[in-house]
Amino acid sequence: MKNSRLLLGWVAAAAAVSLTGCGGATPTAAVAKPESVVIAVGALPDSLTPAPWGGSASHVVLSGLGSQLLEYKTGATDDQSCSTPSTAVTGRLAESAVPAPDGKGVIVKLRKLTSQFGNTLSAEDVKWSLAIGMVRQPVMKGTLKSSGFNVDNLVTVIDDSTVELNTLGMTSYTLESLQNNLFYIHDSKEAKLHVTPDDPTANKWLSKNLADYSGWKLEEFTPGTSLTVTADPNWGGDRGSVKRVVVKAVPDTATRTQLVKTGEAQIANGFEYDQYSSMTGVSGVSVLKCTSQTRDTMMFNTKTGPLADEKVRQAVSMAIDRAALAKGAYAGLADPAGSIFPTVKDSPTYKYDPDGAKKLLAQTQYPNGFPLTLSYSVSRPGPVAKSSAVLIQSMLAKVGITVQLLNVASPTDFSSALIDGRFQAVLYSEPIVIADPAFYTYAFYSTGAPSNSTGWSNPEFDATRTQLAATPSTNTDQRAALLKKMAGLVDQGAPILSLVEVRNLIVKQDTLTGAVPLTNDQVYFAGLGK
Numbered sequence: 001m002k003n004s005r006l007l008l009g010w011v012a013a014a015a016a017v018s019l020t021g022c023g024g025a026t027p028t029a030a031v032a033k034p035e036s037v038v039i040a041v042g043a044l045p046d047s048l049t050p051a052p053w054g055g056s057a058s059h060v061v062l063s064g065l066g067s068q069l070l071e072y073k074t075g076a077t078d079d080q081s082c083s084t085p086s087t088a089v090t091g092r093l094a095e096s097a098v099p100a101p102d103g104k105g106v107i108v109k110l111r112k113l114t115s116q117f118g119n120t121l122s123a124e125d126v127k128w129s130l131a132i133g134m135v136r137q138p139v140m141k142g143t144l145k146s147s148g149f150n151v152d153n154l155v156t157v158i159d160d161s162t163v164e165l166n167t168l169g170m171t172s173y174t175l176e177s178l179q180n181n182l183f184y185i186h187d188s189k190e191a192k193l194h195v196t197p198d199d200p201t202a203n204k205w206l207s208k209n210l211a212d213y214s215g216w217k218l219e220e221f222t223p224g225t226s227l228t229v230t231a232d233p234n235w236g237g238d239r240g241s242v243k244r245v246v247v248k249a250v251p252d253t254a255t256r257t258q259l260v261k262t263g264e265a266q267i268a269n270g271f272e273y274d275q276y277s278s279m280t281g282v283s284g285v286s287v288l289k290c291t292s293q294t295r296d297t298m299m300f301n302t303k304t305g306p307l308a309d310e311k312v313r314q315a316v317s318m319a320i321d322r323a324a325l326a327k328g329a330y331a332g333l334a335d336p337a338g339s340i341f342p343t344v345k346d347s348p349t350y351k352y353d354p355d356g357a358k359k360l361l362a363q364t365q366y367p368n369g370f371p372l373t374l375s376y377s378v379s380r381p382g383p384v385a386k387s388s389a390v391l392i393q394s395m396l397a398k399v400g401i402t403v404q405l406l407n408v409a410s411p412t413d414f415s416s417a418l419i420d421g422r423f424q425a426v427l428y429s430e431p432i433v434i435a436d437p438a439f440y441t442y443a444f445y446s447t448g449a450p451s452n453s454t455g456w457s458n459p460e461f462d463a464t465r466t467q468l469a470a471t472p473s474t475n476t477d478q479r480a481a482l483l484k485k486m487a488g489l490v491d492q493g494a495p496i497l498s499l500v501e502v503r504n505l506i507v508k509q510d511t512l513t514g515a516v517p518l519t520n521d522q523v524y525f526a527g528l529g530k
Helices: 003-015 054-065 123-136 138-146 190-193 253-261 272-279 310-319 322-328 356-360 384-395 411-420 437-443 458-470 476-493
Strands: 037-043 070-072 090-091 094-099 105-110 156-158 162-166 215-220 226-231 244-249 287-289 295-300 334-335 371-376 402-407 425-430 495-502 505-507
Touching: 037 054, 037 253, 037 334, 054 244, 070 458, 090 094, 105 123, 123 138, 123 156, 123 162, 138 437, 253 505, 272 287, 272 505, 295 310, 295 384, 310 384, 310 476, 310 495, 322 334, 322 384, 322 495, 371 384, 384 402, 384 425, 384 458, 411 425, 437 458, 437 476, 458 476
Parallel strands: 037 244, 371 402, 371 425
Antiparallel strands: 070 090, 094 105, 105 162, 156 162, 215 226, 226 244, 287 505, 295 425, 295 495, 334 495
């Protein structure tokens, strides 16, 4: 009976998968739409594929290009400036994606699109891309498995333009997961020409070349520095007026500010929070302050040292004044977190209580505190990380914890250290990859999850999360109760602390339409100029 209810929930979600594309702002007056756009960001990745993963920098490129089967639906708010975060998905490369009648798969019908090399999107492209994706980026395999897919027999080809993605058990986010950046679809015919014995996935070539169904031709890519793409007129997909996109890594926030003010860049983000205020009111420039589910967090390695003690981790949480952090580092453009998950409030360990923190430490082997190395990177969550780190350093000093700050400059090195667990404590951001809480509560918290490098594990949490994943999204009250229970378990264990809940902030030129952020906080290049 449970599977029947879940299938009904799936069918309701599947009804949302249609031909509609990314929504965007509609100009109120006739203005000339730009055909070329410059996007200034804090960092770019070293690869055009998900391997090596470059954190937020990879999100910029892979979301922007957008060669995934599905995408999140976006819709503007009343002021036509921001998208509303959504768990509903629609077709991108797929014309449709619906649960199989027997509930043991997802049947995907492909659009008629062509690659930069003139090849037509095919079932073989999907099969090959998902297979090599699991090899080159192991996190992808774990994500597919957690989403209910049969990773040992993933794709059944029905015909040239139709596949069935086989499942072992449906979850509330199985369909939704197909918009994930990791699930990138390549032109397999072209990519296979570059397979070698040493590189069976052709990742070395694909990391510096485009062979996909994004609708863009690669003009130039300098790893970590710049990316330029031009519109492929033979693509066959829906796009806006923008025919050329230049993405520049501009680490200095003051320089990014100047580029937008002078009109040399049409989109930018990743500023210091007080800089957003300085750009409000600048002629011809808008600051979008969009709703987001993203949290900026502090992660612990719970395997060794003082942070192996649950009470120590709880004490650290109680020593952090989240309201002061939101006001100081975030200039009031973020909300203090009330628990580990955004929809749950008032966790006891999230109340600012330095005296209580000292009492907890007195019950451990570290009554007088201990030294703590706190790593951070301005690539993720952004320049605010430095300000946050300094404030947290001061707050923890009041309870005897001496914090040494470690700035990791390279986005790739930062992501690698996180995945490998090479940190004591680290500031991080959890952008929404799959918006269903049954997934984001898995990725960093479940036993054996690909992104769980803290070492924390709780069987009761795992069982409750599995129950949440098996509960259709339409059962809102039941899901809310399960999520509250899970939040309590994580907040007691405190392997990760949520610091603030942030907004999706984008600065853009008013003449540019279609710069509507997706649910994962990124901008889809083909939507620019709509």
